[in-house]
Amino acid sequence: MAQKPNQRIAQKGVPLYQQIASWLREDIDSELYPVGSLLPPVPELAKAFGVGKHTVGKALEQLKNGGVISIRRRGGTRVEATMATTSPYVVQAFDSITQYSNMAKLKITDKNLIVARKDVAEMLQCPSAQEWLHIEGYRSSNTSEEVVGYTQVFINRAFPKIYERVNKNTLIIFKMFQEIYDESIVEVRQEMRAIVIRDKAAKVLKVPEGTIGMRYITRFYSAKGEQLEVTVNIHPLDKLNFAQHIVYPRPINDASGSPDAG
Structure with missing residues (x-):
């Protein structure tokens, strides 16, 4: 069973937003937040973890970039995949x-x-x-x-x-x-x-x-x-000779998680 936020111990030297992202990944993998469900609103997560909303926002952005969640205006933060899902x-x-x-x-x-x-x-x-x-x-x-x-x-x-x-x-x-x-x-x-x-x-x-x-x-x-x-x-x-082939898990025009243009 997933630990409650106040039971978790922060690791020294690891940015707090990375640890929160890791804890949320654990909760998603354990199906506390199953695929298709919504995560609690940012203010609730910030209160639960005892951090500011900006820190939670950075953690969610990390999860979004990894294809684990999608963030929609007025639609909340939806769980899209577990870390066990091969991307x-x-x-x-x-x-x-x-x-x-x-x-x-x-x-x-x-x-x-x-x-x-x-x-x-x-x-x-x-x-x-x-x-x-x-x-x-x-x-x-x-x-x-x-x-x-x-x-x-x-x-x-x-x-x-x-x-x-x-x-x-x-x-x-x-x-x-x-x-x-x-x-x-x-x-x-x-x-x-x-x-x-x-x-x-x-x-x-x-x-x-x-x-x-x-x-x-x-x-x-x-x-x-x-x-x-x-x-x-x-x-x-x-x-220097560099080439890379990337297959993105969703269409690049999908607003839920398109990669940054560069």
Whole structure:
């Protein structure tokens, strides 16, 4: 039976809206709110969880983006699917990550424990001085030894066996959470932005400092909303080749949950 909101314990270091989204997912999966039913209004949820309406709104937006709920003006918030329902969008997204890992070999050059401060903490979206298991290396294509990417992997310190087992033959790290700890990854977020390549990344990629590149950050989350792994890949523009095929679970002109245009 689902826990009442006031019985749940917030996790330190995890944004509150992510935890509320996770708790609501649990309630939906347990059929406290079955598919087709309406969630309580935002003010009621805010009161039940002891948070502001803005925080609840961010949690609902996360669920909407995942295809779990739809939000209609004057129509309430309707449950559309459980997390157990296979989404073609999610399958394609995971497949694209796996395909990239298989196509671009990871060569590990260093492993250490770091304390996230300032810029690193901001990039990881974690409290300053939080400790992470850190893996560093570079990626090369399967057809040549040319370096095409500089890679850093940050692993939640609560999962040391993954850090210990990663070696030169490891292709895909995120699958190890399930294999070793039976911890499922239910959400992946990816960000990309143009950057100026400097310092160690420039040295590894063998490009002049100041070269324009792309930085991809991939975040892996558990069902509890906990950030398990953050992977950062930096590529020079002339060595970047990216394509993705996405099948969305609903027609893109469906007002209940169309993806953002970009």
